[in-house]
Amino acid sequence: METLPDGKTLVYPRRDRIIFWDMEANTEQSLSGHLDDVRGIVLTPDGKRLISGSGDGTIKIWKVP
Numbered sequence: 001m002e003t004l005p006d007g008k009t010l011v012y013p014r015r016d017r018i019i020f021w022d023m024e025a026n027t028e029q030s031l032s033g034h035l036d037d038v039r040g041i042v043l044t045p046d047g048k049r050l051i052s053g054s055g056d057g058t059i060k061i062w063k064v065p
Helices: none
Strands: 009-014 017-022 027-032 038-043 049-054 059-063
Touching: 009 038, 017 038
Parallel strands: none
Antiparallel strands: 009 017, 017 027, 038 049, 049 059
16 A cells, blocks of 8 residues: 555555545545556655556556546
């Protein structure tokens, strides 16, 4: 689990998706694109990109919504 620099958004994997949970608004957004469970995520230090690795053998670099 990671936290965006805004301090109010949690980022975590859930099955084949990446969830962005806004704790203040109590809403969620997700990114999808992996074909198997997401095994790990890392945010870049500036919080603008997220790197994910999956059991499908792929690594993806995402722009944070």
